[in-house]
Amino acid sequence: MNLKTVALAGGVGGAKLAHGLAQILPPENLTIIVNTGDDFEHLGLYISPDLDTVCYTLAGLANPVTGWGRIDESWNAAENIAKLGGQTWFRLGDRDLGTHLERSRRLQKGDSLSSITRDFCKVWGVEHRIIPMTDDPMPTIVNTVEMGELPFQEYFVHQRCEPTVKGFRFEGAESARPAMGVEAAINDADAVVICPSNPWVSIDPILAVTKLKSTCGIESTSKKKPIIALSPIIDGEAVKGPAAKMYKELGIQPSALAVAKHYKGLLDGFIFDQIDAEFETEIQNLGIKTMLIDSLMKDIKGRERVAKDVLKLLNTLL
Template sequence: MTAPVADDHIIALAGGVGGAKLADGLAHLLGDRLTVIVNTGDDFEHLGFHISPDLDTVTYTLGGVANSQQGWGLEGETWGFMEQLARLGGPAWFKLGDRDLATHAYRTNRLREGATLTEVTVELGAALGVTSRLLPMSDDPVRTVIHSGGRSIAFQEYFVRLACGVPVDRIEFAGAAAARLNPAIGALPRPAAVIICPSNPYLSIDPILAVPGARSWLKGLGVPIIVVSPIVGGAAIKGPAAKIMQELKAPVSALGVAAHYRGLADGIVIDNCDEALAAEIAALGMAVRVESTVMRSKADRIELAGACLAFARALLQTPAFDHPPASTK
């Protein structure tokens, strides 16, 4: 297992279960030298609660309390609230566990008191023992909207209620143009690298990049930006990434992922089974590292995180990055 470079501060972009898993591996190696910027395009208001699914998944995972089977929600959850809600004829399509409700109630109450989403995220992470810094991409509302067959569908309606069962014609990030990149991001120390976790490129990472200034900030850092492909062997490990890529006429492969991030990412980590694509990806001007990217265990998360850090260290030695990595001291 590869150890992190001493004194490196790493920034990761993440959302969803796959992103949370790699963020967890990075957190194990880096602790408070890791900042995870999390997608909030999935956020919505439901039953009077402000719900932040990706923030919760990353927080629960790094806090060691996530449901180990499904990857989201809390371990040992009970469902009395949902059972009673369904009995009353309420909207029971979006499942809220009894203990998970406390998170949403706490967040909603604090926001009504005037706290920012960033402040609430820090509070929740601290309560669960998370030592890495978790930041929402923006404190302003950005909402992912799916356009399908002339319909505009709110993201959670598409993802949960419709189970991704309609074709995607276009994806919109409503509110993004007026949103401001989280001010805390600009105050971060210059990292040694940025790692884009194996999250859905279209649903978890693109909302972050849609916030004005996000892309220019990332490129302006002047450090390696590495993406880990969420597509392995032509399929998504979890979620609708492959289906969306097909519907948007993108190659459903690690090559398609690389093309999506062309101009932003300097390197990509692909799975061993996709090694044959390495030359084509390199032709896009992107460095390639081949690793086992399927994370079935905690050890897998840490191993992949270490490989990403080693990849970043190698890229830092290339002529394109002839400056020393920034220190967090």
């Protein structure tokens, strides 16, 4: 495929589509830009959950059951920490700990997250380019009814997404710069794919730091390159994670339509599940080209199948 593509991805859903695209597109034609708004410090280590999920998935090292962490993992460090009375709400596997320890050491000595990611991917045999959206701190803060503002992992893992969401804030978004290679990848790309990740907390941070609307020339009509998205909401539910719950708590009925509206003004095409056919006309009325598919990526073959649909839709928009 000669289509130069940039994929924007959060965690599990994003990683699956990115993996599918990587099966089809050669390394020089796919760059994956990953959300780092979930990044946080735990046990003195720098943890980048979405970045690790995407890297581990493309490397074939991801744990297919949990959706996070590594396959063939052992839990001896975490078990000892638990015995010693330490924190257990965010469990780190032993192999995964190696990643965090080495990344933290390199960050400490001044290397950038993006350069470390490039080096790690090389070791893991990942040939497609994976870039964190920014090397600057830009933590996602979740504003909740019950507990006020919470750092993302505090909300997501520690509080199990239970507090009611009022809104989100991307701390430092004004001053954070896209990581080296992000702007060039978008400028070079023929098209941008927004993966089926959480619009509020996985994709919105990437849109904010990349200033995607102006980067893609949406505001200057002449230079426009197609942008398409996949709905992470199927039949009113998120495949994984709190996206549907967030929509509800923000007073919006969660649906493929709600996702399309979320990205309004940005999208040229939208792919969603055939089970949500009822929304097709309304989405088309937003000026967005639609494609209905079986959008659930149950296995590696499913990822490749959906990725092929993505490229099919993109080709009609070029």
